[in-house]
Amino acid sequence: MLRDFTVRCALMVICLCVLAPQALAQALAIVPITQQLPPQQRTASFTLTNHSDSEALVQIRGYAWSQTESDEVYTPTTELAVSPPFAKIAPGQKQVIRILLRTPAGMSEKAYRVFFDQIPDRLSGKVEMALRLTVPVFSSAQPAGDPDVEWRLELVGDKPALVAINHGKQHAQLVNLSLTAADGQAIKLKGVGLPYLLSGTERRWPLQGVRGRLDKSLRLHLQTSGPGEHWDQWLEIK
Incomplete structure (x- = not known):
C-alpha cells in the first residue's frame, strides 16, 4: 500500500510539472493599470498585450463600482461603454481597448471597473486556467481635490474594528x-x-489578534505608504 501511495504521489508531481508551463504561458498585460478621467474628458484607452504562445480571446465589460462597509460591489451599467467588447489577440500582438463615459460625472467622483476575462479555448486540448484582470476608472465633472479620510477605532460588544x-x-x-x-x-x-x-x-475592518484589554485604554498606530495621501496617527477606541 505504501508503494502504491508513493507511485500515485509521483504521478501527481509529474502531472503538475506538465501543466505548469501551460498555465504560466497564459499571460496578458494591460497598460495603463488605472484611468483617471479629468473634467471634460469622457474617453480613454487601454492596450492589452498577449505575451503567451497561443491566441487569446478576451471579453471586456464595464461595471459601476461602489463599496459597502465590508465589500466591493460591481453593478452592470450602460454609463461606461467599451469597444470592442471581445478581442482576439494573436501571440505577441496587442489590442487597443477604448472606453467611453456616456453619462457625465456629477459633483463627486464616480468609480467604475473594467473587467478583462480571458475565455479558455476548449478545443485546444490543453488545460487552461480562467484569467480575470480588473482595472479602475475614475471620473469627475470638476477638480475633485484631495480625499478627506476620517479614521477611528470602534468597539461593538467585545469586537474592535478599524473604521474609515x-x-x-x-x-x-x-x-x-x-x-x-x-x-x-x-x-x-x-x-x-x-x-x-x-x-x-x-x-470597516475587524481587528484580529489584539492582546490586552479592549477598552478606551487601547491605542493603535495607523500608517499607510505608497501613492497619494499618507496617514500616520494614533487612534483610540471611542
Missing part, C-alpha cells in the same frame, strides 16, 4: 495600511480587500 470614512470627493488609496499596538505588536485586519476607499464611502 472618506468625506472627500475623490477616492483615497490605502496602500500598505497597517496597525501597530504600543508594544510593537502588528494588528491584522480582516478582509482588507482592494487598497481604495471611494468617495463618500465608509469601510
Whole structure:
C-alpha cells in the first residue's frame, strides 16, 4: 500500500510539472493599470498585450463600482461603454481597448471597473486556467481635490474594528495600511480587500489578534505608504 501511495504521489508531481508551463504561458498585460478621467474628458484607452504562445480571446465589460462597509460591489451599467467588447489577440500582438463615459460625472467622483476575462479555448486540448484582470476608472465633472479620510477605532460588544470614512470627493488609496499596538505588536485586519476607499464611502475592518484589554485604554498606530495621501496617527477606541 505504501508503494502504491508513493507511485500515485509521483504521478501527481509529474502531472503538475506538465501543466505548469501551460498555465504560466497564459499571460496578458494591460497598460495603463488605472484611468483617471479629468473634467471634460469622457474617453480613454487601454492596450492589452498577449505575451503567451497561443491566441487569446478576451471579453471586456464595464461595471459601476461602489463599496459597502465590508465589500466591493460591481453593478452592470450602460454609463461606461467599451469597444470592442471581445478581442482576439494573436501571440505577441496587442489590442487597443477604448472606453467611453456616456453619462457625465456629477459633483463627486464616480468609480467604475473594467473587467478583462480571458475565455479558455476548449478545443485546444490543453488545460487552461480562467484569467480575470480588473482595472479602475475614475471620473469627475470638476477638480475633485484631495480625499478627506476620517479614521477611528470602534468597539461593538467585545469586537474592535478599524473604521474609515472618506468625506472627500475623490477616492483615497490605502496602500500598505497597517496597525501597530504600543508594544510593537502588528494588528491584522480582516478582509482588507482592494487598497481604495471611494468617495463618500465608509469601510470597516475587524481587528484580529489584539492582546490586552479592549477598552478606551487601547491605542493603535495607523500608517499607510505608497501613492497619494499618507496617514500616520494614533487612534483610540471611542
